[in-house]
Amino acid sequence: MTDPTTPRQLRLIIETDDFDAAVRFYRDVLGMPEQAAFATEGDDRVSILHAGVATIELASSAHARAIDEVEGMPATSGPTLRLALEVDDTARAVAAVADAGADVLAPPTRTPFRSLNARVQGPAGWQVTFFQELETLEERQERDGFTTDDERAR
Numbered sequence: 001m002t003d004p005t006t007p008r009q010l011r012l013i014i015e016t017d018d019f020d021a022a023v024r025f026y027r028d029v030l031g032m033p034e035q036a037a038f039a040t041e042g043d044d045r046v047s048i049l050h051a052g053v054a055t056i057e058l059a060s061s062a063h064a065r066a067i068d069e070v071e072g073m074p075a076t077s078g079p080t081l082r083l084a085l086e087v088d089d090t091a092r093a094v095a096a097v098a099d100a101g102a103d104v105l106a107p108p109t110r111t112p113f114r115s116l117n118a119r120v121q122g123p124a125g126w127q128v129t130f131f132q133e134l135e136t137l138e139e140r141q142e143r144d145g146f147t148t149d150d151e152r153a154r
Contacts, residue, residue, distance in 0.1 A: 010054035010055075011048075012054075012083070014123075014124050014126060015124065016123055016124035017124070018123060019043070019045050021123050022123040022124055023047050024100075025097070025100070025102070025122060025123050026122075026123075027049055028100075029096060029097055029102070030085070030093075030097070032049035032050055032051050033049065033050050034047055034048070034050075035050050036048045051085070052086075064076075064080070067117075070109065070111045070117070071106040071109055071111075071118070071119050072106040072109060073106050073119060080127075082126065082128070082129060083126055083127070083128045083129070084128075084130075084131055085128060085129070085130055085131070086130075086131055086133065087130050087131070087132055090108045090116040090118050090130045090131065090132040091108050091118075093118075094107070094108060094118045094120060094130060097120050097128075102121060103120060103121040104119075104120050105119040105120055105121055105127065106118055106119040108130075110134070113140070114135045114139075115131045115133050115134055116131065116132040116134060117129055117130070117132075118130050
């Protein structure tokens with residue numbers, strides 16, 4: 001039997017003052033299919049988009065600063081929330097969102113983690129990192145310095 005408290009879905013809610021621009025960006029530009037949309041009266045609207053598999057990346061402040069540096073971004077002050085979307089081709093994803101009017105904050109950059117990352121400014125103040133894995137998780141786990149936190153503590 002499954003623990004009833006184990007999450008079955010991660011749903012990130014992005015509140016935006018320009019709902020149409022946000023839907024256009026995430027649904028039309030990034031290609032996230034709409035699962036459901038609801039509206040009552042006036043501006044009371046919601047659109048639920050499928051974004052593939054979700055994970056939560058917990059990062060220490062030092063790691064977040066290191067990622068900013070790797071991606072060529074200025075250091076941010078305080079904790080931030082940012083979307084990171086795995087794509088098959090980072091360069092093409094960035095080109096597509098740039099063609100749709102998004103500001104490119106950091107061009108595709110090969111990281112020490114063997115991924116190709118780029119960052120854009122999305123709607124509602126959210127930054128979006130596109131990342132393309134350049135090796136499998138299994139390959140990464142074989143390299144020095146890549147382990148799980150519980151293994152590192154041993």
